[in-house]
Amino acid sequence: MRIDALELDFFRNYVHLEADFDPAVNVICGDNAQGKTNLLEAIAYLSGVSHRARYDKELIQFGVDRAFLKGELTARGRNFVLEAELHRGQRKALRSNGVKLKSAAELSGIFQSVLFCPEDLYLIREGAAARRKFLDDCICQLRPRYAEALAEYRRLYEHKTRILRDSEEKPSLLDTLDEFSLGMAKAGAVLIHYRAHFVKRLRETAPAVHRDFSGGREQLELRYETVSTVTDPEAAPREIFAQLLAHQEAHRAAEIASRQCLSGPHKDDLIVEIDGNLAKSFASQGQTRTAALSLKLAAREIFQQDAGEYPVLLLDDVLSELDPRRQEFVLNRIQGGQVFITCCEDDRLDRLLGGKVFRIAEGRVI
Numbered sequence: 138m139r140i141d142a143l144e145l146d147f148f149r150n151y152v153h154l155e156a157d158f159d160p161a162v163n164v165i166c167g168d169n170a171q172g173k174t175n176l177l178e179a180i181a182y183l184s185g186v187s188h189r190a191r192y193d194k195e196l197i198q199f200g201v202d203r204a205f206l207k208g209e210l211t212a213r214g215r216n217f218v219l220e221a222e223l224h225r226g227q228r229k230a231l232r233s234n235g236v237k238l239k240s241a242a243e244l245s246g247i248f249q250s251v252l253f254c255p256e257d258l259y260l261i262r263e264g265a266a267a268r269r270k271f272l273d274d275c276i277c278q279l280r281p282r283y284a285e286a287l288a289e290y291r292r293l294y295e296h297k298t299r300i301l302r303d304s305e306e307k308p309s310l311l312d313t314l315d316e317f318s319l320g321m322a323k324a325g326a327v328l329i330h331y332r333a334h335f336v337k338r339l340r341e342t343a344p345a346v347h348r349d350f351s352g353g354r355e356q357l358e359l360r361y362e363t364v365s366t367v368t369d370p371e372a373a374p375r376e377i378f379a380q381l382l383a384h385q386e387a388h389r390a391a392e393i394a395s396r397q398c399l400s401g402p403h404k405d406d407l408i409v410e411i412d413g414n415l416a417k418s419f420a421s422q423g424q425t426r427t428a429a430l431s432l433k434l435a436a437r438e439i440f441q442q443d444a445g446e447y448p449v450l451l452l453d454d455v456l457s458e459l460d461p462r463r464q465e466f467v468l469n470r471i472q473g474g475q476v477f478i479t480c481c482e483d484d485r486l487d488r489l490l491g492g493k494v495f496r497i498a499e500g501r502v503i
Contacts, residue, residue, distance in 0.1 A: 145179055
């Protein structure tokens with residue numbers, strides 16, 4: 138899987154960009170705040186993932202009303218042209234080979250990427266939301282049904298939160314509460330089912346990566362933590378649905394009193410342990426970085442197992458944050474697929490890896 142060419146108009150700080158990429162290694166050099174990360178973000182967007190922007194309007198350059206992305210790529214032995222038109226105040230338009238797509242989930246079904254940025258090095262130490270996002274970003278690209286359920290769950294969660302928040306002033310709003318709880322239980326059951334199965338695959342993949350990374354000195358263990366009434370998170374969604382609904386009904390009075398959504402997969406967590414100790418609390422800085430890298434590289438392996446080819450790997454200024462031993466390990470593990478690596482001018486990755494080098498300044502290739 139690879140992206141051969143990219144065209145951007147008014148995306149972030151790019152007024153216009155046209156670039157052809159190497160099928161193996163692409164090194165993106167430049168000073169800070171020149172557009173290196175924005176270039177990787179555009180590639181990730183075409184795979185259905187936006188890692189920095191909550192809303193599409195944040196991707197559109199200031200002073201204009203629309204942005205355009207076009208990627209020419211090869212996946213599963215076929216050629217695709219993916220296009221995205223982003224508008225302020227309007228729905229985005231997505232197309233594959235000229236055919237309109239319904240959602241970003243359909244982009245993920247065609248093109249996949251795994252992004253690793255400096256913030257991910259602290260994935261283990263951060264709160265549960267960061268690890269949920271890691272799971273969501275991965276599973277959305279692997280399972281379109283999951284992406285649809287996640288979007289629906291978020292929509293219902295926002296509505297239910299507003300109902301609970303405003304219910305003291307408008308008690309009649311509570312008449313609709315059960316309807317939203319029912320919808321959240323249906324969508325939430327799908328989320329739990331797919332998250333549990335993905336974590337199962339991580340457990341089969343990540344410990345071996347971590348063991349190699351640590352020189353055989355450490356054992357990584359993973360555990361999925363979800364709603365307490367769900368006895369088997371890997372069960373069919375219809376079984377999980379009934380258990381979720383029961384949990385919501387038991388917490389209904391407490392939710393009304395606290396005016397918060399207390400029950401559901403929006404509180405899930407991926408528990409990470411190293412040698413039997415909770416990594417979030419007891420791991421050293423080096424151990425947390427090793428564990429985070431292992432999760433990302435394991436996700437790449439899972440993508441390869443599903444698609445039969447590696448996803449595009451996007452490394453955003455990560456190597457500069459690692460010591461030489463970890464740098465060498467990462468570089469040895471990323472063979473076999475297309476890779477984009479951002480760096481500063483003095484990192485000299487082009488000499489180490491070969492491939493094609495792009496130097497970025499003020500949103501332009503120079």
